[in-house]
Amino acid sequence: MTNISPEKASSETLWAGQRGERWLANADRFEEMLEPIGRALIELAACQPGERIIDVGCGTGATSIAIARQVSAAGGVTGLDISSVLVAEASKRAGMLGLENLHFVLGDAAIAELPVAQADAVVSRFGVMFFSDPQAAFIHLHGFLKPGGRMVFACWAPMLQNLWRLEVENMINAHFPLPTPVPRAPGPFAFDEPEYVQEILQLAGFKNIRITPWQNNLGIGGAGSNARSAAEFLLKALGNAQLPEDVPAAIGMAIQSELEERLKMFETKDGVQMPAAAWLVSAQ
Ligand SMILES: C[S@@+](CC[C@H](N)C(=O)[O-])C[C@H]1O[C@@H](n2cnc3c(N)ncnc32)[C@H](O)[C@@H]1O
Secondary structure, eight states: OEEOOTTOOHHHHHHHTHHHHHHHHTHHHHHHHHHHHHHHHHHHHOOOTTOEEEEETOTTSHHHHHHHHHHTTTSEEEEEESOHHHHHHHHHHHHHHTOTTEEEEEEOTTTOOOOTTOEEEEEEESOSSOOSSHHHHHHHHHHHEEEEEEEEEEEEOOGGGOHHHHHHHHHHHHHSOOOOOOTTOSSTTTTOOHHHHHHHHHHTTOOSOEEEEEEEEEETTSTTOOHHHHHHHHHHTSSSSSOOTTSOHHHHHHHHHHHHHHHGGGEETTEEEEEEEEEEEEEO
């Protein structure tokens, strides 16, 4: 099934294209990095055998796969993503594991035509902050839920609490000024204000909204990273924090080596570990 509106530009188009491809190229490193938050999210979602779950912005499917095991053969998981390459990879990974209660759908979650009022839960690990019109998207997502169904997702807390991201922005900005971030614009930090998330959910018809902080270190650049591989990951793999393409090569190299130097203080025996913060959100 394909539900992508061809005229939509911006964040949706980026994820459907090069941003999705860049995520795929670094998928294992992203999944290793996000695993601790995924674990907390899955615990909060508390999916039960027999339940039907939708994973929004499922990427290569790590969360979908973990939940498919929880809901057992009596239940089912639909992973939904706007990137065809990520949906293909997620399908391949699930196929290799022989999970028959899990399937993946290519589509824009804001308009995707999935069955209405059938899901016990809609979950998402960092897949709901990219909508051009978040209010309309959350009204649409609410429609997938059975009466009493739940929405559970993780989104990033402010960049100031996410040193792994702040350090990169500061490092680039020192050499090559980046555009000033627009609050609430589609992107990783669109939902960094809990009041805004609360408002969107309330207006979409959700009740019992709970927003709890998650704070810990994350392994930047995946298992066994070092300052060099983590700097490269932060500059080249991330969607927004990547080095702009028009940065002259010499400046790019200076940024990379300064960032590498800075990240050495975060090197541990378990790779580069840096402070991170997210919101875990649940609603009915
Ligand atoms: C930060 S990645 C997270 C991927 C995955 N949930 C994970 O944690 O590994 C965001 C994901 O949301 C997807 N996405 C962005 N906008 C979307 C939309 N409007 N509809 C469906 N998926 C979307 C992207 O393609 C990408 O896979």
